[in-house]
Amino acid sequence: MALELEDLRFHHPGQTRPFIAVERLTLDAGERVLIHGPSGCGKSTLLSLVTGIRPLQRGRIRVAGEPFSDLSQRRRDAFRADHLGVIFQAFNLLPYLSALDNVRLTPSFSKRRRQREGADTNKADTETAALTLLALLGLDRKVARLPAHQLSFGQQQRVAAARALYGEPELIVADEPTSALDTAHRDALMGLLTEQCERSGSALLMVSHDPDVARYFHRSLCFDELNQAASHVA
Numbered sequence: 673m674a675l676e677l678e679d680l681r682f683h684h685p686g687q688t689r690p691f692i693a694v695e696r697l698t699l700d701a702g703e704r705v706l707i708h709g710p711s712g713c714g715k716s717t718l719l720s721l722v723t724g725i726r727p728l729q730r731g732r733i734r735v736a737g738e739p740f741s742d743l744s745q746r747r748r749d750a751f752r753a754d755h756l757g758v759i760f761q762a763f764n765l766l767p768y769l770s771a772l773d774n775v776r777l778t779p780s781f782s783k784r785r786r787q788r789e790g791a792d793t794n795k796a797d798t799e800t801a802a803l804t805l806l807a808l809l810g811l812d813r814k815v816a817r818l819p820a821h822q823l824s825f826g827q828q829q830r831v832a833a834a835r836a837l838y839g840e841p842e843l844i845v846a847d848e849p850t851s852a853l854d855t856a857h858r859d860a861l862m863g864l865l866t867e868q869c870e871r872s873g874s875a876l877l878m879v880s881h882d883p884d885v886a887r888y889f890h891r892s893l894c895f896d897e898l899n900q901a902a903s904h905v906a
Contacts, residue, residue: 673734691717761851769819843874
């Protein structure tokens, strides 16, 4: 099982009702699940809880069979580096690092993911693995050497996807990665992301306000139906 959520609750300060209330959500290994809903409804907050970036107030989260939510902050950060790939809505690329070096940040934090790419100790192997992944996502060696701030919006999205996919993490979490793309670029990115998840066996949990991307997923869930916050009193 790639992901299990049970009895999640989250309150913003001063709220009398929970903002997030999810009874249960599971993703099997290799499964792709979309959660769709309008902007501002809480989808990104849910992902911040799933990834451990925001502290969990109540509930249990298991990732790759391990009790992720029970770990200390330090161990949770290390576990996230080993087992989760995150595509942030704002990409969070370092602008003056090259596309290649942005991707290579992932193996610098995770020996496990270096090993999965066959690049445990050799810097050249780490670079080769990153270049290969960027090429699979349509970015050649010339583009890979450019600083991130010189890349187009679509190219930056592909770099962010490559960084998350590096080392075949058990779970990829993607926050609105197609939100600012036109239809053609959206479909191109989703096709590449789907293809690479199938290649690596990674599960994919993505949130989006665009229900048209549902065809790339095994399941599509409405956030308002998943989030039962309105029916719970704090």
